[in-house]
Structures are given as C-alpha cells and as structure tokens.
Amino acid sequence: MWKKPISHKESSEEIRVSDEVKRNWNSNEMKISTILLEGEAGSGKTELARALSANFGLPYTKVTCFADMDKSDVIGAILPVISPEQKFFSGEEEEKILSVLYKSDSLYTAAENLSAESGITQDQAEDKIRNLVKVLEKMPLRDSVEYKFYPSEIVRAFQKGYILEIQEPTVVRDAAVLMALNSALEPDGTINLPTEIIHRHSDFIAVITTNRGYNGCRPLNEALRDRVQHAEKMELPARQVMVERAMAKTGYANQKILTVMAEVIILLDQSARANAIRGVAGMRSYFYWADAVANGADSREALYNKVIYKVTTDPEEIAILEDTLASQGLLDELSSAIQNEPDQEVKKTEFGCNGNPDMG
Numbered sequence: 001m002w003k004k005p006i007s008h009k010e011s012s013e014e015i016r017v018s019d020e021v022k023r024n025w026n027s028n029e030m031k032i033s034t035i036l037l038e039g040e041a042g043s044g045k046t047e048l049a050r051a052l053s054a055n056f057g058l059p060y061t062k063v064t065c066f067a068d069m070d071k072s073d074v075i076g077a078i079l080p081v082i083s084p085e086q087k088f089f090s091g092e093e094e095e096k097i098l099s100v101l102y103k104s105d106s107l108y109t110a111a112e113n114l115s116a117e118s119g120i121t122q123d124q125a126e127d128k129i130r131n132l133v134k135v136l137e138k139m140p141l142r143d144s145v146e147y148k149f150y151p152s153e154i155v156r157a158f159q160k161g162y163i164l165e166i167q168e169p170t171v172v173r174d175a176a177v178l179m180a181l182n183s184a185l186e187p188d189g190t191i192n193l194p195t196e197i198i199h200r201h202s203d204f205i206a207v208i209t210t211n212r213g214y215n216g217c218r219p220l221n222e223a224l225r226d227r228v229q230h231a232e233k234m235e236l237p238a239r240q241v242m243v244e245r246a247m248a249k250t251g252y253a254n255q256k257i258l259t260v261m262a263e264v265i266i267l268l269d270q271s272a273r274a275n276a277i278r279g280v281a282g283m284r285s286y287f288y289w290a291d292a293v294a295n296g297a298d299s300r301e302a303l304y305n306k307v308i309y310k311v312t313t314d315p316e317e318i319a320i321l322e323d324t325l326a327s328q329g330l331l332d333e334l335s336s337a338i339q340n341e342p343d344q345e346v347k348k349t350e351f352g353c354n355g356n357p358d359m360g
C-alpha cells in the first residue's frame with residue numbers, strides 16, 4: 001500500500017479519477033477498471049496511480065514496459081527446476097540468482113528477494129531475473145523432470161486485486177504481446193496460464209501511463225486505448241500548483257521566486273513545443289532547479305544545468321530558448337527577486353529535502 005507523503009498535494013485529476021472509480025465501484029457493467037493517464041513527463045501520472053492505492057486501500061505495483069517484452073513478461077514463465085548438483089551454471093552469481101528464484105513464488109517477488117539479498121535496486125534485480133529466465137527457457141527438456149510456473153507481476157495484480165501501473169506500453173514492439181496485454185485487461189477477463197485459468201479480481205485496477213506522443217514516439221495501441229473506461233490528459237500543472245508542489249518537495253518557502261521560476265519553466269515548455277525541440281522542461285527540472293537556488297546556487301547558472309541542458313544541448317535550439325526568455329524579461333525579474341530576498345534564517349519550511357529524499 002502506498003502512503004501519501006507529506007509533500008503530496010491532491011490534484012483535480014486525482015479527485016476526479018477517485019470519484020469516478022468510487023461511483024461505479026459496485027456496478028458490474030460500468031465498473032472502471034482500466035484508466036489511461038497520458039501526457040507530460042513529470043506531470044504526476046505515477047504519483048496519481050499511487051494515490052489511488054492510498055485512496056482505495058489497494059496495494060500498488062507496476063510494470064515498466066520495454067521494447068523486447070515478450071509473452072513470458074506478460075503472463076509469466078514456466079521453468080525447469082534443476083537440482084544444484086547438476087551445476088548447470090558455472091558462475092556463482094547465476095547459481096545465487098537461481099536459488100533465489102526457486103524460493104520465490106513469482107518473478108516479481110524473486111526480484112524483490114534478490115534486491116534485498118544483494119543490495120541492488122528492484123529494476124536491476126528484475127533485469128537479472130529476466131536474463132536468467134531467458135536462459136532457463138532455452139534449456140533442453142531432458143535436463144529436467146520438474147517444472148514450476150512463475151506468474152508475472154501483471155498476473156499477480158490481476159489475481160490478487162492490486163492497482164497495477166503499466167508504464168509506457170507504447171514501446172512494446174511485438175504486436176502479440178500487446179494483444180496478450182489487451183486481453184488481460186478485459187473487464188470479465190480470465191488469463192490462461194499453463195497451470196490453471198485465473199480470474200480477474202474485482203478490485204484489480206490497471207492504470208496505463210504514457211508520455212505524450214511527441215514526434216518520434218509511437219502512439220498507444222488502438223485496441224488498448226479502446227479498452228480504457230476513463231482517460232486523463234496530464235499537463236504541466238497550473239503555475240500555483242507547481243509552486244505548491246515545489247514548496248512541499250524542496251522546503252523552499254519563497255513564493256515570489258518560486259513563481260517566477262515556474263513561469264520560466266512554463267515558457268520554456270511552450271517554446272520547446274512551438275519549435276519542435278524534443279526535450280522536456282517539466283516538473284522534475286523545476287524541482288531540482290528550485291532546490292539548487294534555495295541552497296544558494298546562482299539562478300542563471302543553475303538554469304542551464306538543471307533545466308536547459310536537459311531540454312537540449314544543441315546550440316541553435318538553446319539560442320531559441322534564450323531568445324524566448326529574454327523577450328519576456330523573466331530572468332531579470334528572477335535576479336531582482338533573489339536580490340531582494342530577505343536573508344531569513346529559515347529558508348526552509350519544516351519538511352525540507354532532508355525528510356523527503358524522493359525528488360522524483
């Protein structure tokens with residue numbers, strides 16, 4: 001279950017989605033069980049999916065899609081059980097991963113266990129488990145007599161009734177994988193596993209999150225799109241909301257400075273889009289820039305390192321962004337706001353960055 005951190009601010013999207021899900025909770029026909037959040041990177045899609053977990057008291061979990069995803073990533077894998085005496089792997093690391101796998105009951109929990117035991121991140125552990133699964137799947141049949149089925153995280157969430165965030169399914173290349181995903185999201189769905197048929201838990205909610213389809217980014221598969229019963233277009237939040245989130249996240253309390261910085265971000269975002277510049281000036285850049293300025297960094301210098309170079313390092317594109325900023329005089333406004341900043345002893349509110357390591 002996700003617990004809302006003190007920095008969490010309920011957004012209008014969160015209220016709307018929660019109300020809609022609640023409204024149809026007991027309806028068989030009209031239940032909202034698949035939601036699409038599409039839009040700007042950093043606009044709060046993941047945070048919203050997690051907030052639903054807190055609002056409904058359901059566990060949150062996620063699957064991060066990748067280009068080479070195959071069916072075993074959607075359903076799970078049926079793997080041979082090989083005894084340690086067989087010394088199938090020569091390397092110690094593989095043997096270790098194998099032993100973790102055998103004592104886990106799904107691929108995700110295997111990654112969790114591996115991450116805990118080896119001190120690596122969940123994502124790294126998932127990669128390692130996935131690689132081992134690939135090897136085991138290719139093993140000739142005669143090498144093993146026994147098999148064990150490891151359900152995917154999608155299957156686990158589906159069966160146990162979790163909130164499942166499906167991140168960026170647009171990147172998946174294999175159409176068959178998208179079809180498998182699509183049929184798993186059917187409202188009355190069942191998933192045929194090699195070992196059994198499982199039924200969709202009535203609490204299961206899938207939240208598909210995808211960044212806006214800018215140039216070069218594939219749109220979300222039509223069939224998947226059609227599957228959702230509620231969709232939100234996620235934008236860079238309104239200026240005041242940006243300021244509130246930055247205050248909560250960084251602990252920096254200067255409303256005036258944060259407001260001008262938010263205006264700079266909004267302007268850069270608009271200018272990047274209007275000029276077909278691919279990068280994003282969004283909430284994450286804003287937080288890190290605000291945090292640097294709050295800690296005494298030079299605002300213009302930090303603007304480059306925290307915001308502009310994240311959008312682009314192409315000199316012509318940088319010049320376009322600089323011209324836009326100059327035409328609005330925002331940087332001068334920012335400098336004078338900083339010069340006039342009262343040299344307060346309490347720059348930070350009580351919940352500063354120290355209490356809040358998650359800057360996103």
Ligand SMILES: Nc1ncnc2c1ncn2[C@@H]1O[C@H](COP(=O)(O)OP(=O)(O)O)[C@@H](O)[C@H]1O
Pocket residue numbers: 007008009010011040041042043044045046047048209245248283284358359360
């Ligand atoms: N409602 C909110 N209140 C406070 N902070 C938020 C909220 N929504 C998002 N954030 C913060 O903004 C950053 C980006 O949000 P995230 O959900 O990861 O964006 P996305 O998934 O759209 O890329 C994170 O640091 C997150 O904690």
Ligand SMILES: [Mg+2]
Pocket residue numbers: 045046047209
């Ligand atoms: Mg996200």
